[in-house]
Amino acid sequence: MLDKKYNHIEVEQGKYEKWYKKGYFEAGDLSKKPFTIVIPPPNVTGKLHLGHAWDTTLQDIIIRYKRMDGYDALWLPGMDHAGIATQAKVDAKLRENGINPRDMKREEWLKHAWEWKEEYAKNIRDQWAKLGLSLDYTKERFTLDEGLSYAVKHVFVELYKKGSIYRGERIINWDPVQMTALSNEEVIYREEKGAFYHIKYFVENSDEYLEVATTRPETLFGDTAVAVNPNDERYKHLIGKKVVLPIVNKLIPIIGDEHADPEFGTGVVKITPAHDPNDFEVGNRHNLKRVVIMNPDGTMNENTGIYKGMDRFECRQKLVEDLKKQNLLIKIEEIIHSVGHSERSDAIVEPYLSKQWFVKMRPLADRVLEVQKNKDQKVNFVPERFEKILKHWMEITYDWCISRQLWWGHRIPAWYKGDEIYVGYEAPKEDGWVQDEDVLDTWFSSALWPFSTLGWPEKTNLLKRYYPNDVLVTGYDIIPFWVCRMVFQGLEFLDERPFRDCLIHGLIRDKQGRKMSKSLGNGVDPMEVIDKYGADALRFFLATNSAPGQDLRYDEDKVKATWNFINKLWNASRFVMMNLEDYTPTKIKVEELSSSDKWILDKQNKIIKLVRKHMEQYEFNVVGAELYHFIWNDFCDWYIEFAKINMTNQTKNVLVYVLKNILKMLHPFMPFVTEEIYQKLPNSDESIMISEYPKWNEEYEFSYDVNNINNIIEIITKIRNVKSETNISAKFLLVNNLDDNYQFLINDNREIFEKLLKCTIVDEIESDMNKIDVPLTYGSVIIGYKGIHEKLDIEKLKQEKQKLIDSINRREKLLANQGFINNAPEHIINEEKRKLEEEKSALKNIGEKLKG
């Protein structure tokens, strides 16, 4: 027997370990059709947040559903080494302990990083367990493990051979704190206060000067030209002459280039090819020298004279003062502009000339765009609109900077000897080759995740069976970084999309609608929610409270409401079990069932069909609403009440059968409590996890009985309604009106009416009684009562009457409209007619009430 109250802590205790030990999470039954999801690998940098809980819950729901529905369901777990993020954390930890990570040898530092990884990986696994995720740990992978590292090397070598990977000097986004290059996606732009410094660049041997405006004056040390638009009448005559570079007093040319926009600022641009991507291009067009003026840590280098060694911002300040002194500064114009920050260190990113490795994107991206045109080969986004993000990125794509000046990651498989480069799996045999110090961008390995985890590039059985994956689940914020890259790498190396469907969800926001973030401190720890309300409540809340692709506001009250729902389920189950003492389980015999038994079987049958349909479409909010309504309103409010009155052995069969199906349909959403209850019901399988998902059953369609019960429900509801409105609190009579359509129904179900309405049924009204006629769809019933009741609210009745008159007029007009009659489908027209009749009858009734 169950306790009176649902206790999520007791219920969730120990179940996960049992499932795990029994091997239920493991895929590999070759007799079944495979179904695959690989988890988006969380970073080994910390705790899982609510977003992870949401993302993984959705996946667990899909995988548990498919497993119960007869698939060999593989959900492959794993984690991401998360290069910059993890390195930053490990460094911070070392510094806390008074160790400067830069003083360490690479090997020594890596030891610390691996220790960190082990610790955090364990935390993450513990959190997965608390969430109840049915992951196949026998196939768990890590982006830096041996197999995946080999896959990474293979991809690098192959792309290099094809000429799709090259090494070159480019302007990249440089993080002076982490001292590494960043990809464009790792730069976050924020609107900030800044200034335009207007500086005089005097024309050689002249009093004339050009007014140059810049936000980064300190870069002038790297200026190798000043550009004006060749069509700009103001400056045309100066092209080919030279200006004096302020402070440095060096001569640099004035060039004509389209890059200079006459409309913008002064129309004059200083050109710093080593510190600005546009200037780099201009420099290439005009064969300008590239002068790097900073060190990797953001201090000024030997090309800046007396400013050498200053931090870039200190230098800026000093330089501006000096310009002012020399009367070279015209003005400082305060502006708001967007400034790039490193996603991880938050340092202001410096565009910086540096030698890096790149992936040539155009051919890879074109392949994606091509495949997305073919409906059998494309990745199907759910909701569809997110495909646009993929396409957009593949259209605007630029070459991908993949080298990072870090230690934590896959070391680039390239060796140098003088000007020679060797790219391969192993170091060349001869002496003198030195391996590239850098590692690859984390996303370079994540991009291979759907197949590297299955053993690729080896032609493993796993790969053959589980690639392509069936669905990938992730947030829309990660489409550019990850989804895009998996798609082009999958197409490039496996010649096939990495996954058939891509289910996209939104972001979690706080109750005020703000993004959850560390800086706001508004993050919610899913583990705390689980402690308070249970994983089942959290999961159901996460999965059912938003439409696909929409953001989700975290609202504790809703989690609480979900807990209440589970408690309701718990108590309904408790009721069922209380009635099973003298129960003999048998097969359900249709011929022995009552109308209400058939009614609930029919209802459930329809729900099963609906739930399956929406499960397939990943519309979990709809599934949640359907199940909620079915359980609370149909099963608890009506069927259990009917069952109390007529508790036959067959009814017990039905109670158990329906409850088990309810539990099975809820199981993917709330695995723990459904298992707990299921185990306590007679003739259950070893675990609900491996039981069969409910199927629609053609034997359980009972339209006649459904009608009957629906009529009974209507009578009861409408009488309750009148009773409540008129405040008849004493016992009253339901008169069985012999002339009425409902006569037999009432006669046959006397006990139901008497119990649920707390009334007595009589055949004739007593002479000293008042009576009220209760209108129903196909007639009416009469209730009689002794004594007085509160007067009917005349004002309210009048309002209702007016509403009815308006509605009747509207409907009559509609039905008189030839266009409507000709065009609308028949069932709509009939429905309108029916409603019209109903309203007319109700109007008549109100008229009588008002008279009385």
Next chain:
RNA sequence: GGACGAUUAGCUCAGUUGGUCAGAGUGCUACGUUGACAUCGUAGAGGUCACUGGUUCAAGUCCAGUAUCGUCCACCA
């Protein structure tokens, strides 16, 4: 500047291809505790579906435009 999303009951959100679609949860009001559940039951109140046009017999639903909020991208010498 471009793209996308949101705008529906006090609050948080659902509303598939136009017609049982104006809904749910929560909150609020009234009544109700003799065995599944007061973390409950029964009943009730509430919304010109942001605004303006258009298409249609028929528009939260489709089209065009406007407003507000949010997100992403691009630009920013």
